[in-house]
Each structure stands twice: as structure tokens, then as C-alpha cells.
Amino acid sequence: METEFVARLLAAIPSDPRLDVPPGDDAAVLRPPAMRRTVVTVDMLMDGVDFILGDGCTPAQVGHKALAVNLSDLAAMAARPEAVVVAVALPRQDGDAIGRGLLEGILPLAEAHGVTLAGGDTNAWNGPLVVSITAIGSVAPGRAWRRDGAQVGDLLCVTGPLGGSILGRHLAVNPRCREAIAIAEAYEVHAAIDISDGLTLDVSRMMQASGTGAVLQLDAIPVHADAERLAAQATDGTSPLDHALGDGEDFELVLAMPAAEARRLAASSPDSIGTSVVVIGEVVAEPGLRARDAAGAVTPLTPRGYVHDFDA
Amino acid sequence: METEFVARLLAAIPSDPRLDVPPGDDAAVLRPPAMRRTVVTVDMLMDGVDFILGDGCTPAQVGHKALAVNLSDLAAMAARPEAVVVAVALPRQDGDAIGRGLLEGILPLAEAHGVTLAGGDTNAWNGPLVVSITAIGSVAPGRAWRRDGAQVGDLLCVTGPLGGSILGRHLAVNPRCREAIAIAEAYEVHAAIDISDGLTLDVSRMMQASGTGAVLQLDAIPVHADAERLAAQATDGTSPLDHALGDGEDFELVLAMPAAEARRLAASSPDSIGTSVVVIGEVVAEPGLRARDAAGAVTPLTPRGYVHDFDA
Incomplete structure (x- = not known):
């Protein structure tokens, strides 16, 4: 059901040796890289939930974010991005302009990460904008980072400062693909997850999957300047650290690594892997x-973050 | 952002040797079959456009259709279905029940076609139900059916009767995956497309891609009993044949084949490939x-079918 949006999308991109059949057929045909696994992830973004179109948010920003959150999932697996397909429900009103705008956000990010746009499905309707991107990556067999591999005694690291993403970084997402691949090549990583819903919520997911718990060192957590600004603006008493612990949409990676490896990574030059990595806690046997x-006082920490909820 | 729907989805399916990492991580890790290409397609279905939830249409029917239209795209490439990922925007009201219903439609069809559910993304919002499925298949190098390979002198075949799908077949879609693979193994096919938007519209797309035209033999086109029923119900003068030419959502395949191969296929027992194939026309040099x-009279035929349109 490809139409104008996809036709323009496909016309806008150079031919790619990974594509066996020219874009625009019933499906894309990709040459999988030899001796690698295929990594697949999908994320759907909806107007009014993941962004609010028009309210300081352009279609190009939506396109960027829709691709970036998928690339972040690939980064969390240490996978190399290869190809994406894009499905959209465009509002009938201004759908054509919105489609063009989406592309303006998608194409530069795809090019920057060496991703080929392999196809898509475009639809018009009377509802709000919906964008669903499926990203395909590759990784050497047995080398994908899983979320269930954290071990007692591992240190937890994070790839950048957290909190306050709502001030703009929730749209200008910077997926840590290159950083992940650089780390995977030079360090031993037991488990990884990207922070989409909130540091504590996503760490708790990693711990639950691994059958472990975690102690976070509060004064070690890198707090983003946006979290400081947000706390200063608001009057609800939420501290910058609270924002760092629970805001989400940071799209930094949390890594569980053998202690010596984590210390070696945290001591490395930011130039070597593209960012400063900070140790924020350790993996322990006790769940939660x-x-x-x-001062060294340890207290329970309730996971906080964005939860997709339903009416019963 | 996987939550209840995907958790249940993943829990409901058996482990699959094609999955390298247990479902539920940031992304799925698949073992691509050796010596085969990866075929990828995506289709997004929206309430009010592709189905009307509640109006004689259950969430299970939506789930079935959402997977079936993707499998139909794989069939149109002669690809073997391997894996799917499912992204949904569930209405906050009754989202949980709708998610369960979707699965009841997806799982049996996935099992019937040997497809593993590799992951997904579930979201809740105040909008209508949206389901986006990405299907991944495989095909031997150089063996994918393309839509641009039709040659002058080829005969056009169709894999089943057409028209009137709105009476129920638009939901109970039967993707021609097994039939496509059986045909691909035993016959030479130059081009293929599935009929999603309408026979004449989809044939015109194949002809345009191939740089050719087509003459359809009207009295040879297999008209579905639904087209007869629909024409009898309506008072707008649309004939059963008109329905067969332009209704769409038949999800039969149109194949362009060397004449001798087409005749051999049309003469074969339905048991051998799973359906009766009928010759409906020929490929000619003149476009359109x-x-x-x-009686042998030839007249221009305007492609008709479903077009996704925008307000400018």
C-alpha cells in the first residue's frame, strides 16, 4: 500500500548494496551480512503521547525521534544498524506536508548511522499522526548485549547525564549506537538496557531479568543540566536527582560490567568511545x-518512570 | 517500551530455535537462514480505515488481518515467512481486552505459517486502535518475485476469484504463502504482486514497474460469489465483474509468466499448489x-481501486 510518502522516501535515498531488489516492491530484499545475527526492534510513536505536534514540535522532530528510539534499542543490544522500514498514519489534513517533514528528520539520522531505508507503508486517516519504525541491525553470534546477564558484583555504568529530557532531549534523541559498538569491541559487558522509561524503572527491569538487585550510589548519578533547570522552574519540590532517577527518555545506556572492566571504561578518555561513562552503582544478590x-546510608528505592497504562 | 500486551504475546508462544535471545529484551535476535536473503515488509492498519472495530469486527479479526496482509506481501515475493514484530496503539478504554483479542487472531495464523513472534511495542492512548506488523521472511538469492519483471508475451494469472471482499474476506484474509512457494518451486514466474487495492490498480502497478502494458480478457476473470452477492444487494448498477476488477482486498496473487508456464500452471491440479490458477490476460508492449x-473488442480500461489520499 505504498504511496506518495513512501515513493518520495524511496526516491530520496541512494541505492544501497545491501538491497537486492529496488525499493518500491511488495517487500524489501536485504542481503544479511555474512556470519552475523539479525537484530529486530519496533517502536510506535503517537501524537499526544510521545510528542505533541505543533506545540513546539515539528514533523521533522517526530521523524528524528521515531528513528532515534529504534536505533537506541539496537545500541542496547550492541547491534550495528542496517535497515529500517517506516509505517505512518498521516492526518488527512496536511498529510503531505507532514510526510515531507518526517522525511527531513529521518533521512539525516539514517545517513549518519549508515542505515538504509528499505521500505514502508503510508496511510491517510482522520486521526492523529502515528509513526511506527522497525529497525534491523546485525551483531556477531553470541555478542548481543542482553538485559538478563547482570551478575552479582558487577558495577552499573551509564553513558551520560540524566533527567529533564522533556526540555528538549526527548525529541533530539542521540542514540548511542557508535558508543555501544566501541564499548562492545573493547570491554566485557554482562547486560545492557537503554533508558527509555526512567533510570530506576529500566534498571529494575534489568535486575528482574537477571535475577539480581541493585544499589545505586545517589551522589554518583550524573545529573543533566536540564534536570537542574527543570527543578528550578517547577514548584512541586522535585529535585534534580529525582528527575535523573525517574524522568526517562534519556536514551543513555545502562551497562552491567565486571568491576575491573567498569572502572577501566569509566577511566577511559571520552574520545576513545565517544562519551564519558560513569559508575552509578553495583549489582547485588538481594532483589529490588x-x-x-x-553518608553511606542505604534505603529502599521505588522504581519510577513512564508506564503505559490501560483502563481495566 | 514493551508492557502487558507484549509480555502476554511473548509468554503465549513457544521458544523457537530461530531466536537467539529470549523474547522481551530491547530487540529480538534472529538467526538468519544460511544462504538466503532477508525479506522485510510492514503494513499498518487503523480503526475506521482498514476495519471498523465493533461493527461486526472483533479485535481477533483485526489481529488476523494485520498479520495476514503482511504474509500476503511475503507471498508476493515468494518468500518463506520467518518472524514478525507487532506494534500496537491500544485505546485506553478496554485496551487490555482488545490486546488479548488481537493475540487470539495473530497466534493461530502465525502458527499455521510457521512464523515466530519475535517482539513488539505496545502503547495506550485515547485514539483509535492502530496495529503495525513487520514481517520478515527469507528467499534464496535471486529468487524473489519482483513486480518489475513482466515481459511482453507473458500471460497474467490470478490465484483465486475476485470481488466483493467487503462481505467478509477483507477480514478473513487467506495469504497465499504456501501457494506462492509451491509455484516458485515448480514454475518460472517473471513478476508478481498481491491484490490489495484492486485487480486493475495492482496490475497497472506491475505494468508500470515493468515498462509494459496489459490486456485483460474480461470473460476469463474469475468472479467471486461475494461479488455476485454484492452486486445483487446494491442498486448502483455495479456489476459483479466491476467488483472483481476494482474492489481490492482480495489478497490473491497476480503472476506474469511465460505463456507455456502459465498454461501448464493453469492446467495443473489444484491439489498440487493449493489453489486453482486462472489465466486472465497477457502482457503487451503498449503501456496502460x-x-x-x-467478442474480441478491445477498449481502454481505467485502473480502479483503493487510493490513499490527502487533503493538499
């Missing part, structure tokens, strides 16, 4: 999350 | 579509 403050 | 009636 706890926080240790600067 | 024309119709030949039983």
Missing part, C-alpha cells in the same frame, strides 16, 4: 533497588 | 491497461 547516599 | 470482451 536500593539507594546509598553520600 | 486494456480490456478484451468475449
Whole structure:
């Protein structure tokens, strides 16, 4: 059901040796890289939930974000991005302009990460904008980072400062694909997850999958300047650290690594892997999350973050 | 952002040797079959456009259709279905029940076609139900059916009767995957497309891609009993044949084949490939579509079918 949007999308991109059949057929035909596994992820973004179109948010920003969150999932697996397909439900009103705008956000990010646009499905309707991107990557056999591999004694690291993403970084998402691949090539990583819904919520997911718990060192958590600004603006008493712990949409990676490896990574030059990695806690046997403050006092920590909820 | 729907989806399916990492991680890790290409397609279905939930249409029927239209795209490439990922925007009201219903439609069809559910993304919102499925298949190198390979002198075949799908077949879609693979193994096919938007519209797309035209033999086109029923119900003067030419959502395949191969296929037992294939016309050098009636008179034929349109 490809039409104008996809036709323009496909016309806008150079031919790619990974594509066996020219774009625009019933399906794309890709040459999978030899001796690698195929990594697949999908994320759907909806107007009014993941962005609010028009409210300081352009279609190009939506296109960027829709691709970036998928690339972030590939980064969390240490996978190399290869191809994406894009499905959209465009509002009938201004659908053509919105489709063009989406492309303006998707294409530069795809090019920057060496991703080929392999196809798509475009639809018009009277509802809000919906964009669903499926990203396909590759990884050497047995080398994908899983979320269930954290081990007691591992240190937890994060690839950048957290909190306050709503001030703009929730749209200008910077997926850590190159950083992940650089780390995977030079360090031993037991488990990884990207922070989409909130540091504590996503760490708790990793711990639950691994059958472990975690103690976060509160004064070690890198707090983003946006979290400081947000706390200063608001009057609800939420601290910058609270924002770092629960805001989500940071799209940094949390890594569980053998302690010596984590210390080696945290001590490395940011130039070597593209960002500064900080140790924020350790993996323990006791399930659940706890926080240790600067004085050494340990208290339970309730996972917070964005939860997709339904009416019953 | 996987939550209840995907958790249940993943829990409901058996482990699959094609999955390298257990479902539920940031992305799925698949073992691509050796020596085969990867075939990828995506289709998004929206409430009010592709189905009307509640109006005689259950969530299970939507789930079935959403998977079936993707499998039909794989069939049109002669690809073997391997894996799917499912992204949904569930209405907050009754989202949980709708998610369960979708699965009841998806799982049996996935099992029937040997497809593994590799992952997904579930979201809740205040909008209508949206389901986007990405299907991944495989095909031997150089063996994918393309839509641009039709040659002058080829005969056009169709894999089943057409028209009137709105009476129920538009939901109970029967993707021609097994039939396509059986045909691909035993016959030479130059081009293929599935009939999603309408026979004449989809044939015109194949002809345009191939740089050819087509003459359809009107009295040879297999008209479905639903087209007869629909024409009898309506008072707008649309004939059963008109329905067969333009209704769409038949999800039969149109194949362009060397004449001798087409005749051999049309003469074969339905048991051998799973359906009766009928020759409906021929590929000619002159662009565009024309119709030949039983008396041999040839007239221009305007492609008709479903077009996704925008307000400018």
C-alpha cells in the first residue's frame, strides 16, 4: 500500500548494496551480512503521547525521534544498524506536508548511522499522526548485549547525564549506537538496557531479568543540566536527582560490567568511545533497588518512570 | 517500551530455535537462514480505515488481518515467512481486552505459517486502535518475485476469484504463502504482486514497474460469489465483474509468466499448489491497461481501486 510518502522516501535515498531488489516492491530484499545475527526492534510513536505536534514540535522532530528510539534499542543490544522500514498514519489534513517533514528528520539520522531505508507503508486517516519504525541491525553470534546477564558484583555504568529530557532531549534523541559498538569491541559487558522509561524503572527491569538487585550510589548519578533547570522552574519540590532517577527518555545506556572492566571504561578518555561513562552503582544478590547516599546510608528505592497504562 | 500486551504475546508462544535471545529484551535476535536473503515488509492498519472495530469486527479479526496482509506481501515475493514484530496503539478504554483479542487472531495464523513472534511495542492512548506488523521472511538469492519483471508475451494469472471482499474476506484474509512457494518451486514466474487495492490498480502497478502494458480478457476473470452477492444487494448498477476488477482486498496473487508456464500452471491440479490458477490476460508492449470482451473488442480500461489520499 505504498504511496506518495513512501515513493518520495524511496526516491530520496541512494541505492544501497545491501538491497537486492529496488525499493518500491511488495517487500524489501536485504542481503544479511555474512556470519552475523539479525537484530529486530519496533517502536510506535503517537501524537499526544510521545510528542505533541505543533506545540513546539515539528514533523521533522517526530521523524528524528521515531528513528532515534529504534536505533537506541539496537545500541542496547550492541547491534550495528542496517535497515529500517517506516509505517505512518498521516492526518488527512496536511498529510503531505507532514510526510515531507518526517522525511527531513529521518533521512539525516539514517545517513549518519549508515542505515538504509528499505521500505514502508503510508496511510491517510482522520486521526492523529502515528509513526511506527522497525529497525534491523546485525551483531556477531553470541555478542548481543542482553538485559538478563547482570551478575552479582558487577558495577552499573551509564553513558551520560540524566533527567529533564522533556526540555528538549526527548525529541533530539542521540542514540548511542557508535558508543555501544566501541564499548562492545573493547570491554566485557554482562547486560545492557537503554533508558527509555526512567533510570530506576529500566534498571529494575534489568535486575528482574537477571535475577539480581541493585544499589545505586545517589551522589554518583550524573545529573543533566536540564534536570537542574527543570527543578528550578517547577514548584512541586522535585529535585534534580529525582528527575535523573525517574524522568526517562534519556536514551543513555545502562551497562552491567565486571568491576575491573567498569572502572577501566569509566577511566577511559571520552574520545576513545565517544562519551564519558560513569559508575552509578553495583549489582547485588538481594532483589529490588536500593539507594546509598553520600553518608553511606542505604534505603529502599521505588522504581519510577513512564508506564503505559490501560483502563481495566 | 514493551508492557502487558507484549509480555502476554511473548509468554503465549513457544521458544523457537530461530531466536537467539529470549523474547522481551530491547530487540529480538534472529538467526538468519544460511544462504538466503532477508525479506522485510510492514503494513499498518487503523480503526475506521482498514476495519471498523465493533461493527461486526472483533479485535481477533483485526489481529488476523494485520498479520495476514503482511504474509500476503511475503507471498508476493515468494518468500518463506520467518518472524514478525507487532506494534500496537491500544485505546485506553478496554485496551487490555482488545490486546488479548488481537493475540487470539495473530497466534493461530502465525502458527499455521510457521512464523515466530519475535517482539513488539505496545502503547495506550485515547485514539483509535492502530496495529503495525513487520514481517520478515527469507528467499534464496535471486529468487524473489519482483513486480518489475513482466515481459511482453507473458500471460497474467490470478490465484483465486475476485470481488466483493467487503462481505467478509477483507477480514478473513487467506495469504497465499504456501501457494506462492509451491509455484516458485515448480514454475518460472517473471513478476508478481498481491491484490490489495484492486485487480486493475495492482496490475497497472506491475505494468508500470515493468515498462509494459496489459490486456485483460474480461470473460476469463474469475468472479467471486461475494461479488455476485454484492452486486445483487446494491442498486448502483455495479456489476459483479466491476467488483472483481476494482474492489481490492482480495489478497490473491497476480503472476506474469511465460505463456507455456502459465498454461501448464493453469492446467495443473489444484491439489498440487493449493489453489486453482486462472489465466486472465497477457502482457503487451503498449503501456496502460486494456480490456478484451468475449467478442474480441478491445477498449481502454481505467485502473480502479483503493487510493490513499490527502487533503493538499
